[in-house]
Amino acid sequence: MRYGVLEESMNLMQIHGQFAALQANRGRIAASRAAERLGYLQQFKRAIEQARPDIYAALQADFAKPVAETEATEIQQVIEQINFAIKRLEGWMQPKRVKTPTMLAGSKSWIQYEPRGVVLILAPWNYPLSLALAPLVGAVAAGNCAIVRPSERTPHTAQVIANIIAAAFKAEHVTTVVGDIDTAEALLDLPFEHIFFTGSPRIGQYVMQRAAEHFSSVTLELGGKSPAIVDRSADLKRAAQLIVWGKFVNAGQTCVAPDHVWVQREQAQALTQLIIKQIERNYGKGDYTRLQSPDLANVIDANATARLRGLLNNSVAQGALVALGGQSTDHPARFAPTVLTNVKPGMAIMQEEIFGPILPILVYDQIDEVIMATRASGKPLTMAIFSENQAITNWLLREIPAGSSVINGVLLNLANPYLPFGGVGQSGLGNYYGFYSFKTFSHERAVFQQGGLNMVNLFQPPYRGAAKRLVAWSRRMLNKR
Numbered sequence: 001m002r003y004g005v006l007e008e009s010m011n012l013m014q015i016h017g018q019f020a021a022l023q024a025n026r027g028r029i030a031a032s033r034a035a036e037r038l039g040y041l042q043q044f045k046r047a048i049e050q051a052r053p054d055i056y057a058a059l060q061a062d063f064a065k066p067v068a069e070t071e072a073t074e075i076q077q078v079i080e081q082i083n084f085a086i087k088r089l090e091g092w093m094q095p096k097r098v099k100t101p102t103m104l105a106g107s108k109s110w111i112q113y114e115p116r117g118v119v120l121i122l123a124p125w126n127y128p129l130s131l132a133l134a135p136l137v138g139a140v141a142a143g144n145c146a147i148v149r150p151s152e153r154t155p156h157t158a159q160v161i162a163n164i165i166a167a168a169f170k171a172e173h174v175t176t177v178v179g180d181i182d183t184a185e186a187l188l189d190l191p192f193e194h195i196f197f198t199g200s201p202r203i204g205q206y207v208m209q210r211a212a213e214h215f216s217s218v219t220l221e222l223g224g225k226s227p228a229i230v231d232r233s234a235d236l237k238r239a240a241q242l243i244v245w246g247k248f249v250n251a252g253q254t255c256v257a258p259d260h261v262w263v264q265r266e267q268a269q270a271l272t273q274l275i276i277k278q279i280e281r282n283y284g285k286g287d288y289t290r291l292q293s294p295d296l297a298n299v300i301d302a303n304a305t306a307r308l309r310g311l312l313n314n315s316v317a318q319g320a321l322v323a324l325g326g327q328s329t330d331h332p333a334r335f336a337p338t339v340l341t342n343v344k345p346g347m348a349i350m351q352e353e354i355f356g357p358i359l360p361i362l363v364y365d366q367i368d369e370v371i372m373a374t375r376a377s378g379k380p381l382t383m384a385i386f387s388e389n390q391a392i393t394n395w396l397l398r399e400i401p402a403g404s405s406v407i408n409g410v411l412l413n414l415a416n417p418y419l420p421f422g423g424v425g426q427s428g429l430g431n432y433y434g435f436y437s438f439k440t441f442s443h444e445r446a447v448f449q450q451g452g453l454n455m456v457n458l459f460q461p462p463y464r465g466a467a468k469r470l471v472a473w474s475r476r477m478l479n480k481r
Contacts, residue, residue: 012186018175019190022118022145025172030115030143034090040140040169041089045082047168048075048133051160055129058156062128063298064332069249074129077414081137084417084434089141092438095447103474106451113442115143116217117193122184122207123161124198125151125300126253126355131221132161135196136174138437144194146174149187153300192216194441198255200353201426208429219430219440221255222423223353226380228258228410229370229396230271231387238408239386240274243359244282246384246410248337251297252357256382256404256411259353260343260360262370268363272341275359276324279337291327291336299356302330308356314348315340320360345373367392371399379403379425384410403427 048055055075059065065074085092095112119139123132132150139146148165150158155178162176169175177183188195188207191214197207198221211218228246230239247258263271283293290296299305305328312326325338335357343349343360350360364370374380383402387393393407403423406413413419414433422431432440459467 015177015183015186016190018147018171018177019118021172022147022175026115026117026145029145029173030117032143034093037093037141037143038086038089040173041082041086041137044133044137044140044164044168045079045086047164048078048082050167051164054160054163055157058154058160059129061156062125062154063251063300064294065250065297066295068295069297070129073250074127077127077130078133078137080415080417081134081433081437085137085141085438088435089438092141092435100448103477104451106453108449108451110447112445112447113142113438114445116441116443118145118147119194119196119441120187120190120192121146121148122187122195122197122199123148123150125153126250126255128154128157129161131198133164135198135219135432135437135440136165138432138439139196139441140169140174141438142441144441145172147177147187147192148174149177149179149184152178152180152183190214194218196432196440197221204428219422219432220428221421221430221432222381222426222428223255223355224259224380224423224427225350225353225374225377226256226259226382226384226402227370227374228261228384228386229367229374230261230263230267231367231385231389231392232264232267233388233392234386234408235388236267236271236274240271240278242386242408242410243384244275244278244337247359248279248282248296248357249411251299251335252359253297253299253355254411255353255355256414258359258384258410259380260350260362262362262364262373265363265365268341268361272323272339272361275339275361279324279339283337287325287327287336290325291329291334296334296337296357299333299335301333304356305330305333305335308335308354308358311349311352311354312338312340312358315343315360318347319344320347320349323361325357345376350377367395371396374400379423379427381423381427382406382413401425403431 056067059070095110097110100107100109121135150161158178165176188210194217195211196219201222204220204222228243243258283290320340321342323339323341325336327336338358340360343362379401381403383405385407417434420431420436421433422428
């Protein structure tokens with residue numbers, strides 16, 4: 001498989017030509033049986049496995065992502081989704097019988113899943129392979145045609161994605177469109193049946209507005225200020241180990257990473273020291289060693305390092321303290337694992353999703369303070385709770401709405417294909433993974449088959465006699481429930 005960089009965006013005529021080819025083929029793909037779709041998924045899996053060396057090299061070239069992280073968080077994430085779908089697709093495609101009320105006795109009701117048609121997947125740069133290809137698993141399983149648009153900020157990975165898709169699918173079934181913002185705008189001009197977007201809330205809102213022009217349904221996987229809340233009953237050593245891993249994998253550029261930590265005031269110093277020791281264990285003891293660690297990815301570009309420096313410097317000016325780190329370079333774009341203490345909710349670092357390797361630690365006296373502050377910052381994409389107190393855990397789950405929650409852990413809900421993944425409110429709309437991906441890219445068609453007893457004939461105007469008795473009978477039936 002050739003490895004290189006796509007040097008130029010597709011022009012408008014090419015994009016419209018690809019879209020027309022997909023539309024012309026959508027009916028045949030929609031009518032495909034389970035065996036045919038399984039064949040597509042198996043080809044897809046083989047193409048990814050054969051591209052492994054290219055994937056490693058591309059992510060290293062784009063932002064120095066360690067091979068171990070690429071394997072675990074990019075390649076295996078997609079292959080697990082494919083394996084899960086292959087084992088269950090035939091069952092997913094079967095019509096689902098549902099109950100029929102007594103008043104409709106003799107009739108049958110069921111739901112059948114139908115493809116949406118031609119769908120668009122707009123992928124981000126932070127997990128450029130998995131967040132482009134994992135949604136595609138559901139789109140293909142559900143019988144759709146698709147265009148995948150990888151991020152232009154990771155050009156080497158975009159080329160590999162294009163190669164994988166070309167090896168696995170015919171161009172009139174699934175194709176790749178690579179280009180800049182103008183290319184994305186040209187795609188949004190087209191009448192897709194469904195748009196799947198992963199990115200920032202601001203751009204997600206714009207995608208939703210553009211989708212409304214064509215009555216396209218949308219799935220929006222966004223982000224937010226996802227907290228890690230450490231209760232006084234928590235195992236602090238375990239919490240520190242997991243928070244550090246979850247925060248600094250992919251250099252903190254993970255939408256479900258702990259954005260910040262809340263800890264009870266009496267335990268703040270102990271937890272901070274455990275976090276610092278764990279960072280030193282993972283990335284080295286010296287400032288320069290950590291900054292240059294081969295186990296820490298780059299941030300995406302110099303603009304990202306400048307943004308992170310601005311958040312850090314403004315917060316320090318407001319009274320935050322740098323307990324560890326703070327070093328950065330623009331070329332290459334590196335930012336050392338950083339711990340901030342004495343952080344308050346009103347500081348700059350708490351006003352937007354950090355999306356980088358800076359970990360603010362906030363203290364609380366009463367858990368109500370955490371609940372109020374978290375709810376004030378919007379519904380997070382995820383929430384990590386470290387607690388051995390089930391009552392506190394249940395209280396937090398009840399009081400803080402979130403897209404997902406992990407108890408005594410971080411991130412690993414994404415490794416469970418039986419769970420849906422998605423946000424709520426400004427952190428997202430809709431979900432996917434496993435069956436939920438199939439469902440996202442399907443229309444649930446309700447089918448009702450009337451039985452031999454024709455109740456409608458008893459309810460014809462004029463509404464006297466039998467019609468009145470039927471209404472009275474149905475009212476009595478409802479009152480018994």
